[in-house]
Amino acid sequence: MKTYEEINEKIKQGKAVVVTADEVCELAEAEGIKAVAEKVDVVTTATFGPMCSSGVFLNFGHADPPIKMSKIWLNNVPAYAGLAAVDAYLGATAVSETEGIQYGGGHVIEDLLSGKPIRLEAEGCKTDCYPAERVSVQITLDSLNQAILLNPRNAYQNYAAATNSSSRTLHTYMGTLLPRLGNVAYSTSGQLNPLINDPEYRTIGLGTKIFLGGGIGYVLGEGTQHNPNQLRAANKVPLSSAGTLMLMGDLKQMNPRYLRGATIKKYGVSLMVGIGIPIPVLDEGIAESVSVRDKDIYTTIYDYSVEKLSRPTYGRVNYQELKSGSVQINGNQVPTNPVSSLFMAKEIAAILKDWIRRGEFFLVEPICLLPRDTRLKPLPQKEDESKKDGLKL
Amino acid sequence: MNTVTRRVVLTFPANLVEDTAIYHLIKDYDLVVNILRAKIIPKEIGRIVLELRGKIDNIKKGVSYLESKGIEVKPLAQDIYLNEDKCVSCGMCLAVCHQKALSLNKNTWKIEFNRDDCILCEQCVSVCPLKVIQVTF
Structure with a gap:
């Protein structure tokens, strides 16, 4: 048994044993779980991929004369202005009013972080305290008072794989799905995935300090659509999309390599987010969880050609099979492709490991762990009472 | 000969x-x-x-x-270019590259582009979410 304090003391003295979630699997295989519990202090996990539920809170500073902004555009991408006078929330999936999905919120976030000037246009209602009605200026990340990345749903604990049984090509957030079961797309870093390494949320919660977008971030708690009740295997790892995290961090200290605006063909705009989460090996139970391998992590393949919320499945496959390049469906070998980057995830896990080893990054014990009993509900199907008389034109 | x-x-x-x-x-x-x-x-x-x-x-x-x-x-x-510095190797392009000119190196997990196998179908150009593949056909 170890405590956060003991591990942080070891980090301070440069004595902490830190390995990535890939490396810990090798150690577990060679020396067993007990050795992992005894030898390893921290395991670094990571993921990098499009995470649509992301965005940034901005404070522009007051104009002279002042304006209460009620409509805001950044490089022609609308931001939410229903906040105080010069506060806004720019969502990653917001689409440019002039360029369509070729440019959107995710790209504005990347451009801001890259130091590029951004055109801010705003309209406001004239009041006694805010006389201006319109403003059009250039802003930069430096000119902002705050730019706080706040992502309502990131770092999915596992994710469903996607295929397409129809006769036409589908363009989805899982990328291109070729007709007649032409490919299977998957989107999790498998044995490197943060919440898969802490399947029962024993170490991750409000306050957990993380790598976010190349800088420091924190877990705020459960993300939207957090679904701890997903079916689980004997090793407690969910068999499809399950837990999620809400994350925040100061955009000003992040790195554009790890936050990338993305346009997914015929789907829309997103933001690729790089996340690294350290897991303290407090006891043998956690040692066992972090030693989980791709071959013991299963996900479910769903048929995206069925336009229903609950789609038919083509069974379960593990990540060793998915990463091999093909899986078997109905007796046929079907090529697989990822849509999240294992290359970048590995890079992030290595960077976080390096930060901790060098004594630059300490663990923070969460003050509240993620809930394990919430249920995921669909939208109510009940008709709106006001529309009962039929559509009036 | x-x-x-x-x-x-x-x-x-x-x-x-x-x-x-x-x-x-x-x-x-x-x-x-x-x-x-x-x-x-x-x-x-x-x-x-x-x-x-x-x-x-x-x-x-x-x-x-x-x-x-x-x-x-x-x-x-000469007509196609993958910007390797900007590519994050997400893998979305693999779905549409039927020639397998784009492939994932299983050691590094980096996308590799073999020009000799490419027939310039351009499907990867519009699928790439970061627009890092450019063709001048």
């Missing part, structure tokens, strides 16, 4: 778009010609991606013949 295969891009000036050069490649130079891709509109610059198979001397002579007519012949690889 060994039979070899070469992939080339032909650019036809507008006045040669209706020329019968391909016929002569087959008839006069004994080449096996496979048209991988073509963009031909009357009175506009036309481009064809060709696979030529035959004796190396015949391929050279055939290419000289095309050039003598004013048709530009370039190796295929």
Whole structure:
């Protein structure tokens, strides 16, 4: 048994044993779980991929004369202005009013972080305290008072794989799905995935300090659509999309390599987010969880050609099979492709490991762990009472 | 002499778009010609991606013949570019690359591009979420 304090003391003295979630699997295989519990202090996990539920809170500073902004555009991408006078929330999936999905919120976030000037246009209602009605200026990340990345749903604990049984090509957030079961797309870093390494949320919660977008971030708690009740295997790892995290961090200290605006063909705009989460090996139970391998992590393949919320499945496959390049469906070998980057995830896990080893990054014990009993509900199907008389034109 | 295969891009000036050069490649130079891709509109610059198979001397002579007519012949690889510094190796392009010119290195998990296998179908260009693949076809 170890405590956060003991591990942080070891980090301070440069004595902490830190390995990535890939490396810990090798150690577990060679020396067993007990050795992992005894030898390893921290395991670094990571993921990098499009995470649509992301965005940034901005404070522009007051104009002279002042304006209460009620409509805001950044490089022609609308931001939410229903906040105080010069506060806004720019969502990653917001689409440019002039360029369509070729440019959107995710790209504005990347451009801001890259130091590029951004055109801010705003309209406001004239009041006694805010006389201006319109403003059009250039802003930069430096000119902002705050730019706080706040992502309502990131770092999915596992994710469903996607295929397409129809006769036409589908363009989805899982990328291109070729007709007649032409490919299977998957989107999790498998044995490197943060919440898969802490399947029962024993170490991750409000306050957990993380790598976010190349800088420091924190877990705020459960993300939207957090679904701890997903079916689980004997090793407690969910068999499809399950837990999620809400994350925040100061955009000003992040790195554009790890936050990338993305346009997914015929789907829309997103933001690729790089996340690294350290897991303290407090006891043998956690040692066992972090030693989980791709071959013991299963996900479910769903048929995206069925336009229903609950789609038919083509069974379960593990990540060793998915990463091999093909899986078997109905007796046929079907090529697989990822849509999240294992290359970048590995890079992030290595960077976080390096930060901790060098004594630059300490663990923070969460003050509240993620809930394990919430249920995921669909939208109510009940008709709106006001529309009962039929559509009036 | 060994039979070899070469992939080339032909650019036809507008006045040669209706020329019968391909016929002569087959008839006069004994080449096996496979048209991988073509963009031909009357009175506009036309481009064809060709696979030529035959004796190396015949391929050279055939290419000289095309050039003598004013048709530009370039190796295929020059027309496509993957910006490796900006690519994050997400893997979305793999779904549409039926030639397997784009592949995932299983040691580094980095996307690798093998120009020789590319037929310039351009499907990866619009699928790439970061727009880091560019084609000038």
